[in-house]
Amino acid sequence: xxxxxxxxxxxxxxxxxxxxxxxxxxxxxxxxxxxxxxxxxxxxxxxxxxxxxxxxxxxxxxxxxxxxxxxxxxxxxxxxxxxxxxxxxxxxxxxxxxxxxxxxxxxxxxxxxxxxxxxxxxxxxxxxxxxxxxxxxxxxxxxxxxxxxxxxx
Amino acid sequence: xxxxxxxxxxxxxxxxxxxxxxxxxxxxxxxxxxxxxxxxxxxxxxxxxxxxxxxxxxxxxxxxxxxxxxxxxxxxxxxxxxxxxxxxxxxxxxxxxxxxxxxxxxxxxxxxxxxxxxxxxxxxxxxxxxxxxxxxxxxxxxxxxxxxx
Numbered sequence: 069x070x071x072x073x074x075x076x077x078x079x080x081x082x083x084x085x086x087x088x089x090x091x092x093x094x095x096x097x098x099x100x101x102x103x104x105x106x107x108x109x110x111x112x113x114x115x116x117x118x119x120x121x122x123x124x125x126x127x128x129x130x131x132x133x134x135x136x137x138x139x140x141x142x143x144x145x146x147x148x149x150x151x152x153x154x155x156x157x158x159x160x161x162x163x164x165x166x167x168x169x170x171x172x173x174x175x176x177x178x179x180x181x182x183x184x185x186x187x188x189x190x191x192x193x194x195x196x197x198x199x200x201x202x203x204x205x206x207x208x209x210x211x212x213x214x215x216x217x218x219x220x221x
Numbered sequence: 222x223x224x225x226x227x228x229x230x231x232x233x234x235x236x237x238x239x240x241x242x243x244x245x246x247x248x249x250x251x252x253x254x255x256x257x258x259x260x261x262x263x264x265x266x267x268x269x270x271x272x273x274x275x276x277x278x279x280x281x282x283x284x285x286x287x288x289x290x291x292x293x294x295x296x297x298x299x300x301x302x303x304x305x306x307x308x309x310x311x312x313x314x315x316x317x318x319x320x321x322x323x324x325x326x327x328x329x330x331x332x333x334x335x336x337x338x339x340x341x342x343x344x345x346x347x348x349x350x351x352x353x354x355x356x357x358x359x360x361x362x363x364x365x366x367x368x369x370x
Contacts, residue, residue: 105250109243109250109251109281110247110281111284112280126302137306138250138251140309141251141253141275144253144276156276159276159311162307163305163308
């Protein structure tokens with residue numbers, strides 16, 4: 069990646085080992101207001117996420133459910149805190165379950181790989197968001213490019 | 222049931238300007254109060270040249286940028302009433318900065334119809350949106366899988 073952006077370094081390649089845990093992120097319980105706010109910010113105005121009457125008409129839903137993308141956003145916040153937003157090269161998730169009002173989401177992750185691409189140090193990991201009962205809502209993977217200590221000297 | 226002959230079809234390009242205020246709005250809606258997303262001054266104080274892109278900010282480019290998305294998905298023959306989001310993936314190719322104007326092109330890259338019990342069926346579609354910046358440089362690929370019942 070060509071870049072003229074001097075990104076602050078949160079983490080060095082040498083400091084990460086396969087099997088390391090990413091500091092977990094516990095979010096406040098999900099509120100209706102947050103879903104309304106997220107709808108406005110993201111532009112996803114599907115009434116399934118804001119209108120309780122609409123959700124009740126859809127079989128298997130029964131009330132408001134969160135945007136899956138909000139939960140991916142929680143995982144994005146964890147990764148932003150860990151490697152910084154400019155280090156990310158890839159970030160993908162699968163949506164596995166519906167998140168409802170008052171659910172408390174915890175995001176976790178683990179480093180699965182360390183490798184080099186064209187001299188650039190990269191880490192790959194798996195991430196997950198689950199509720200207070202351990203039900204997984206989102207699972208996925210990411211790749212980030214990290215600077216080496218020697219480059220910074 | 223969606224129209225299989227549409228696989229490979231691309232839709233007309235759309236454009237979206239990357240706005241600092243929208244990045245801030247998204248980060249706050251997610252509940253991320255990291256100052257780097259709040260203002261250029263705070264981002265610069267932390268060593269960034271400007272407010273960086275929040276990892277899931279590309280979702281705004283699609284919803285706010287491609288105002289014809291609903292009509293485009295309907296034209297593929299799917300029922301939007303029961304649509305679920307199955308997967309989302311971003312490949313960040315180059316930095317995206319506030320003030321950049323992105324052009325996105327959405328393509329239906331894959332699709333299948335799965336038969337369920339009692340004559341029901343669901344369509345599983347994958348669309349890819351490739352973004353370039355005002356200099357024609359590829360900056361981001363977004364892929365999403367949606368399930369229409």
